[in-house]
Amino acid sequence: MTDFSTAGYLDMDLLRFTTAGSVDDGKSTLIGRLLYDSKSIFEDQYEAIRASSEKRGEEYVNLALLTDGLRAEREQGITIDVAYRYFATPKRKFIIADTPGHIQYTRNMVTGASTANAAIILIDARKGVIEQTMRHTYIASLLRIPHVIVCVNKMDLVDFKKEVFEQIKKDYEAFASKLDTTDIHFLPISALKGDNVVDPSKHMKWYKGPTLMYLLENIKISNDQNHSDARFPVQYVIRPMNSEFHDYRGYAGRIAGGVFKKGDAITVLPGGLTSKIKSIDTLNNSLEEAFAPMSVTLTLEDEIDISRGDMIVKTDDQPEATQDIEVMMCWLTEKKLQPNGKYALKHTSKEVRCVIKEIQYKVNINTLEKIAEDNTIGLNDIACLTLRTTSPLIIDKYKKNRNTGSLILIDESTNVTVGAGMII
Amino acid sequence: MKNYNLTHLKELESESIYVIRELAAQFERPALLFSGGKDSIVCFHLARKAFAPAKVPFPLVHIDTGHNFEEAITFRDDLAAKYGAHLIVGSVQDSIDTGRVSEEKGYNASRNVLQTVTLLDTIENYKFDALIGGARRDEEKARAKERFFSHRDEFGQWDPKNQRPELWNIFNGKKSVGEHFRVFPISNWTEMDVWQYILQENIEIPSIYFTHERECFMRDGVIYAHTNVIPLKPTEKVEKMQVRFRTVGDISCTGAVLSKANSLEEIVEEVAATRVTERGSRIDDKRSEAAMEDRKKAGYF
Known part of the structure; x- marks a missing residue:
């Protein structure tokens, strides 16, 4: 890291992105390249992979080894689970959710995508748009990742030909036009040789667009959070019970959407009682306003009974309270979804139970076809379900707010998280 | 419209506070593993932020190998006294004296591995059901795959091949009797983030x-x-x-x-x-x- 400055470091924002590719698309090489070219690799790490590459008889230092995982994975020669990687440039800090494309592909990608601002989708220039590309694109769209970057990789193996890139772009656009993603970028790259990753390619003068690093550093992410509909799920009630703060009663939580200001008229759901915000507190000071995704503590003008799982919202903009919920559900385990089965459900800070009332259809994620007559929902499947909960949830649609529009299902006998749901 | 954008350090702070509050809400007997090192000091600072103006609602647990730097031990005791935190010390020396573990021999002998036994015994004795750790994912490749809420079975074991998927910011802390969780609020921080935060917040360190x-x-x-x-x-x-x-x-x-x-x-x-x-x-x-x-x-x- 050259040109380091503390002032600059404190002024950076954070971009979370996920990478998706099928086997041998060069995903690990690309991540290795980003880490290496941004000088995020330490000498001892580099020395370790240099030695490994040599031991394996490879002629160059294999940057893909930087993302090598657990022994359990090396033994099987595959990566099983999402790994998180970190790097920073003078402009931004980055968190990569590195999602492997094997057995639990949907589960892994959904996990990585759930918190991402951007997705990098890799396409092998020799193979073009394949089934997995469509699947990754669909998941990125379903999880509403705001920005998609399609990297046509291994351009060196197709002689850096413009026509190859243009054809893949055309094929991809034809498929993606059926989906919701609006911000899509296309780049011809060679992760192995470094073309258009951090430095512009010398081999593709015909490409006038930005490099991958430039895109990652400059994508506008300030609109990725919902800053219009104020939502505050109460996580924890703070009552100091000491002489100094004898009557203090604060509602702690992380703002899930919108902006709250001192004096705002609020309603507590599902009860419906109303009050005004008296203060927005943090350890050191009180704030005039706070916005998503800040963690704060609210105090109210009136003493009303509020507990974890309630939601404080602005009175003039209220979400829906309902026990009947329609979701797109990604199934995450081998054990199949039980039609009419009961599950524990977590949504914001609230936990309830629910029953699967109806399986409306299953999605063929390669063709986007809806299959109505198939009630077998297993690992990696995506289906549209109707749920009925034991008590009302305060919801928004997922496309309006990722925080108040998402939920998980938990198997009550094993405690395992089995489903990831997006409210439609 | 006004620019409502957090700096990356503010966003990380907010995420960590959120995780710590989830721990306090979801578990009955949580604790914070405190070593006197900078990462656990930052975790404690974040815990103070999470519950202010109330005190941190769980104890600090230190697994003392008996081979610690004096400065770190003094720092630990002063910090607990200053903020009125309840400090529990699990002693590796006691584990050795009672025959639970035996000391390694040779020039490179270390009590590092022995700590695991003392740690698990302490968890069992105090019936802790969740412990905050200051581990970060950037530290090491096994840690790169850790969850925020990481399940441990009744033997305290981690099963990396069979972890619960963690989606959005919804944490599943459900468990059976005898099992526990390790919770890592600063998972997404790097070493540089930790130092910048200590500097920005002017946090005392040994x-x-x-x-x-x-x-x-x-x-x-x-x-x-x-x-x-x-x-x-x-x-x-x-x-x-x-x-x-x-x-x-x-x-x-x-x-x-x-x-x-x-x-x-x-x-x-x-x-x-x-x-x-x-x-x-x-x-x-x-x-x-x-x-x-x-x-x-x-x-x-």
């Missing part, structure tokens, strides 16, 4: 993080503090060196670095310029390529 003169010796390219904990080999020479520690752990496996950094600003500059990872000076990780993975599976921090 003096051994700053430069000082100390009697040291070299072994296998690592600078060790000369104490009665590590026996010298006949060829090894003790010299006075100007050093500081980049991490604070058990004396037997914590290496020092030559440094003149005397302030937080200087430490930040040094961290920015350094080309070796923080755990590069941790001898405990060097025992094998999967040293951390193996220890974590057994129930280590």
Whole structure:
């Protein structure tokens, strides 16, 4: 890291992105390249992979080894689970959710995508748009990742030909036009040789667009959070019970959407009682306003009974309270979804139970076809379900707010998280 | 419209506070694993932020190998006293005395591995159901796959191949009797983030993080503090060196670095310029390529 400055470091924002590719698309090489070219690799790490590459008889230092995982994975020669990687440039800090494309592909990608601002989708220039590309694109769209970057990789193996890139772009656009993603970028790259990753390619003068690093550093992410509909799920009630703060009663939580200001008229759901915000507190000071995704503590003008799982919202903009919920559900385990089965459900800070009332259809994620007559929902499947909960949830649609529009299902006998749901 | 955008450090802080509050809400008997090192100090600072103006609603737990730097122990006791925190110490020496574990032998003997037994015994004795740890995903490849809420079975074991998927910010802390969770609020922080945060918040840290003169010796390219904990080999020479520690752990496996950094600003500059990872000076990780993975599976921090 050259040109380091503390002032600059404190002024950076954070971009979370996920990478998706099928086997041998060069995903690990690309991540290795980003880490290496941004000088995020330490000498001892580099020395370790240099030695490994040599031991394996490879002629160059294999940057893909930087993302090598657990022994359990090396033994099987595959990566099983999402790994998180970190790097920073003078402009931004980055968190990569590195999602492997094997057995639990949907589960892994959904996990990585759930918190991402951007997705990098890799396409092998020799193979073009394949089934997995469509699947990754669909998941990125379903999880509403705001920005998609399609990297046509291994351009060196197709002689850096413009026509190859243009054809893949055309094929991809034809498929993606059926989906919701609006911000899509296309780049011809060679992760192995470094073309258009951090430095512009010398081999593709015909490409006038930005490099991958430039895109990652400059994508506008300030609109990725919902800053219009104020939502505050109460996580924890703070009552100091000491002489100094004898009557203090604060509602702690992380703002899930919108902006709250001192004096705002609020309603507590599902009860419906109303009050005004008296203060927005943090350890050191009180704030005039706070916005998503800040963690704060609210105090109210009136003493009303509020507990974890309630939601404080602005009175003039209220979400829906309902026990009947329609979701797109990604199934995450081998054990199949039980039609009419009961599950524990977590949504914001609230936990309830629910029953699967109806399986409306299953999605063929390669063709986007809806299959109505198939009630077998297993690992990696995506289906549209109707749920009925034991008590009302305060919801928004997922496309309006990722925080108040998402939920998980938990198997009550094993405690395992089995489903990831997006409210439609 | 106004620009409602958080800096990355503010966003990380908010995420960590959120995780700590989830822990307090979802578990009955949580605790914070406190080593006196910078990461656990930052976790405690975040916990204070999470529950202010109330006190942190869970105790600090220190697994004391008996081979700690005096400065770190003094710091620990002062911090607990200052903020009225309840401190519980699990002693590796007690585990040795009661025959629960036996001491390693030889020049490179360390109590690092023994800590796991003391830790799990302490968890069982106090019936803790969730413990905050200051581990970060950027530290090590086994940690890169950790969850925020990480499940441990009734033997305290981690099963990396069978972790619960963690989606959005919804944490599943459900468990059966006898099982527990490890919770890692600063998972997404890097070493640089931690130092910048300490600087920004002006958080107190033990003096051994700053430069000082100390009697040291070299072994296998690592600078060790000369104490009665590590026996010298006949060829090894003790010299006075100007050093500081980049991490604070058990004396037997914590290496020092030559440094003149005397302030937080200087430490930040040094961290920015350094080309070796923080755990590069941790001898405990060097025992094998999967040293951390193996220890974590057994129930280590």
